Amino acid sequence: MKPIRILIMALAIVGLTQTATHAQPLRIVIDEGVIEPLPVAIPTFVAAGGEAAQYAAEITRVIAADLTGTGLFREIPASAHISSVTSFDAPVAYADWKAINAQALVVGAVEMAGGGNLVIKFRLFDVFSGAALGEGLQFSGTVEGWRRIAHKVADVVYSRITGEGGYFDSRVVFVSEQGPKNARLKRLALMDYDGANVQFLTDSDDLVLAPRFSPTGDRVLYTSYETGRPQIYVLDVASVSRVALDTSGGNMTFAPRFSPDGQSVVFSLEQGGNTDVYTVGLDGSGMRRLTDAPSIETAPSFSPDGSRIVFESDRSGTQQLYVMPTSGGEAKRISFGPGRYGTPVWSPRGDLIAFTKQNAGRFHIGVMRTDGSEERLLTASFLDEGPTWSPNGRVIMFTRETQGESGAPALYSVDISGRNLRRVATPSAASDPAWGPLQN
Amino acid sequence: MKHFTMAAMLIGALALSACDRNSRFGDDAATAGAGGIVPGSPSDPTSPAYFEQTIGDRVLFAVDQSTLSAEAQDVLAKQATWLMENPEFSAIVEGHADEQGTREYNLALGARRASAVQAYLIDRGVAPNRLRTVSYGKERPLAICSDESCYAQNRRAVTVLTAGAGTS
Numbered sequence: 001m002k003p004i005r006i007l008i009m010a011l012a013i014v015g016l017t018q019t020a021t022h023a024q025p026l027r028i029v030i031d032e033g034v035i036e037p038l039p040v041a042i043p044t045f046v047a048a049g050g051e052a053a054q055y056a057a058e059i060t061r062v063i064a065a066d067l068t069g070t071g072l073f074r075e076i077p078a079s080a081h082i083s084s085v086t087s088f089d090a091p092v093a094y095a096d097w098k099a100i101n102a103q104a105l106v107v108g109a110v111e112m113a114g115g116g117n118l119v120i121k122f123r124l125f126d127v128f129s130g131a132a133l134g135e136g137l138q139f140s141g142t143v144e145g146w147r148r149i150a151h152k153v154a155d156v157v158y159s160r161i162t163g164e165g166g167y168f169d170s171r172v173v174f175v176s177e178q179g180p181k182n183a184r185l186k187r188l189a190l191m192d193y194d195g196a197n198v199q200f201l202t203d204s205d206d207l208v209l210a211p212r213f214s215p216t217g218d219r220v221l222y223t224s225y226e227t228g229r230p231q232i233y234v235l236d237v238a239s240v241s242r243v244a245l246d247t248s249g250g251n252m253t254f255a256p257r258f259s260p261d262g263q264s265v266v267f268s269l270e271q272g273g274n275t276d277v278y279t280v281g282l283d284g285s286g287m288r289r290l291t292d293a294p295s296i297e298t299a300p301s302f303s304p305d306g307s308r309i310v311f312e313s314d315r316s317g318t319q320q321l322y323v324m325p326t327s328g329g330e331a332k333r334i335s336f337g338p339g340r341y342g343t344p345v346w347s348p349r350g351d352l353i354a355f356t357k358q359n360a361g362r363f364h365i366g367v368m369r370t371d372g373s374e375e376r377l378l379t380a381s382f383l384d385e386g387p388t389w390s391p392n393g394r395v396i397m398f399t400r401e402t403q404g405e406s407g408a409p410a411l412y413s414v415d416i417s418g419r420n421l422r423r424v425a426t427p428s429a430a431s432d433p434a435w436g437p438l439q440n
Numbered sequence: 441m442k443h444f445t446m447a448a449m450l451i452g453a454l455a456l457s458a459c460d461r462n463s464r465f466g467d468d469a470a471t472a473g474a475g476g477i478v479p480g481s482p483s484d485p486t487s488p489a490y491f492e493q494t495i496g497d498r499v500l501f502a503v504d505q506s507t508l509s510a511e512a513q514d515v516l517a518k519q520a521t522w523l524m525e526n527p528e529f530s531a532i533v534e535g536h537a538d539e540q541g542t543r544e545y546n547l548a549l550g551a552r553r554a555s556a557v558q559a560y561l562i563d564r565g566v567a568p569n570r571l572r573t574v575s576y577g578k579e580r581p582l583a584i585c586s587d588e589s590c591y592a593q594n595r596r597a598v599t600v601l602t603a604g605a606g607t608s
Contacts (some may be wrong), residue, residue: 181584205567209577211544229574249572252551254542267549270575273555275548278469294546312545318504319545341543356542382586385542404456405588432543 010152011138017279026126026133027105028072029161037074038161040067041102041127043085044078048111055118056110059150065194066154066168070395071420072161076102079156088121089263096098106135115145120155124160134160136328148439153440165392168193172388172412173211173220173302174201177429181407186279186431188222190237191391193435195425201240210255210386210432211235214262217436221245221256221265227335227339232256232267233373234282245429246284247382251341259326262307266290268298277311279326281362290328300335301345301353302326303370310334310353310370321355323370329416334372343386352416354387367416382407386431391438397424399431488529488601491522501595504541506552508560508578516557519599520564530570530606533557534598537578538591550575557597570606 028038042064049385061335067073083096087107094439097105108122123136139149148169155166176189176198186309190209191197201220202208209230211222219234230252235242247253250269260281264286266279277297291297295315302309307328310323316333319340324331335341339359346353350370357364357377363384368375383401392398394416399407409431411424424433480487482494486598491497497519499512522530550556554573562568562586583590 042510184579207576209547209579252547252575254547270548270551273552273573275551275560296552298548299542299544312542314545339604342545344548358541360565383539386445405586407584407586 002343012135026129026161026376032317037068037072038103039075039076039101040073040104041081041097042067042106043081045108045110045122046088047084048109049413052110052112052118055112055146056108059110059120059146059153060108062147062150062194062262063154063157067157069194070158071415072103072158073104081395084148088123092125092130094125094127094130097125102127102156104161108153112414113140117141118143118146118149120149120153121272122156124157129165147192150289151192164394165388165438167392167435169439172411172424173201173213173431173436174426174433175211175311175431175433176426177210177409178204182412183403185392188220189233189430191426193331198427201235201237202242210434212257212434213436214258215260215437216262217439219258219262221258221267222435223254223256230254230367232265234265245280245282247278247280247287255300257301259302262306266300266302266309268300277309288328290324291331294403296333299343303346304348304350310346310372312342312344319358321353321372332346334370335375336372337375347389348391349393352393354389355386357400365396365414367396376418378414379412379421384412386433387431388435390435397433397435399433400430441588442487445478453559460481466511480520485522486526489603491519491526491529491599494521497595497600498557500592501553501597503538503591503595504549505550506556508556510603513560516566520561520566522569523561528603529601530604530608531561531572532600532602533561533571535573535575536582536594536596536598539581539586540591541578543577546576547577548579552597553597557599558586561602567606 006345027276044060045056047396055131064075068075069138075248080100083093085107097330105125105127113119119140121138124133140148145245151168154168160164168270170193172193173190175186177184177186179185186208187204188208190199206368207225209223209416211220232245232253233242250271252270255268265277266280269278275296275298277291277300278289288434293315295313297313300309308323313322319342321335321341321344322331322333339357342429343355343356344353352367354367357366360379361413364377365379365384365387366377382403385399387398395413399409399413410431410434411430415423447537478489478492482489496515496516499515533554537549537551558571558573581594584595
């Protein structure tokens, strides 16, 4: 299973268009609560030739799906367009786009280059200002990587209009599930953030749980029952080869996560029925115990600056969230609401901690500030758990399991505002998503 | 009878996946086990079937607890006696949780339950090197409905016999 190698080059298309210089550029400020999505027109990219036309149509569709999938944009359907774009360099008929209330306009072109490559150019226009928003850009890459190029275009559009980093050109590692609830088969799988390009990383011979990406996305930590008991493994994504993480002495190891520099792992180790938090070098060196209590300490997650670790513990009697220095030492409890709190994950921006909350027979995904203040519950269902952050810290993906004998898990995403709850398409039941970084 | 079939499936799965395993009941028995038949007769006090069915191979727990009830202690005392009388067997104690809980916590909770059973059996005289533990958390429910009638069956620790006198 060799991953598709994609080389994508971005070049600025300079000197072709005047960019906007007015005081109030087109902008969605996400924090202010976007109720009304911004109308955007994305006419099918202009194609040079028949083969390019096929890619042009698909690429345009993916860009539109990325943007509207955020809940921040509404696509104006092609049937409502007054003018059509037949040339990438033709002057923009602003009046025609204004007339259908398109506030943003994305114009692009696709052509086949030699050696199985595609070249995509695009420009973003602020229709009501009558000017381009930023420079035109050109991406080139292999035809196999056409979806990635489309995601890159959408990331630029999203970024320019929201002022936030994008997240479309990213991947998610997760557990693909099949079979009945009492004999579930599980295997690791990798996909684009939108559910496309699924590839399996393990077979379903052994139970596997909770994969986690390395900061650069080249490796995945996960837990497998390969030896008959849960042990942590490190998988190299490119070669799909794995080695056991060397953590001798315990009965079971699980709940691993990478440090922000990718060089060490924080995880749980169980001994004699007692579970605590440890760290170890990726090469198995320098294992250190960070908590030492008779209670359950698990689900550790680093702050993005690497200075602190948030984890869950039932030392107070129920699962609650605690923050401690990376070197161990005194932990400070940060969750105080009703119910139980688990699976904390520090956001990539460092400002929030996402968690699973259990209260009054329901499960929630929520976020709070790193000191525990301003708790907000984003979802509610029979069983929601295991949040993971988009690379820009704006969206959370998680597992939602339905109840009953035919109950099965699926992946969902939700904006940190609590809006735009969506199911992520997967080929079969799926759980334990971990969102990787934005790709280069 | 359903749970016996399930236990046999788990035995089969473990036997296939455990790399440091001993042959559980010899090849013939392992094959029979995969088909849902526990070796021996429930009325033969030296047979694994007697251990599983007549004594009972499992104990149940209250929500989020690993404390052994009086009833559980009674079953475990009999398990301990049987294990001491049948030294050719060892056991893996499997701890499980119901689905009402997060994955990681339930793994740790299952380990607590397995460990409580292991400690009790050792306290009753079973040699520590004959007992191992593993937690399945909420990954292997026995009963699959989503209410207390099923959850109660899933919050369990199962003493699974293995062939062999234990490891040092």
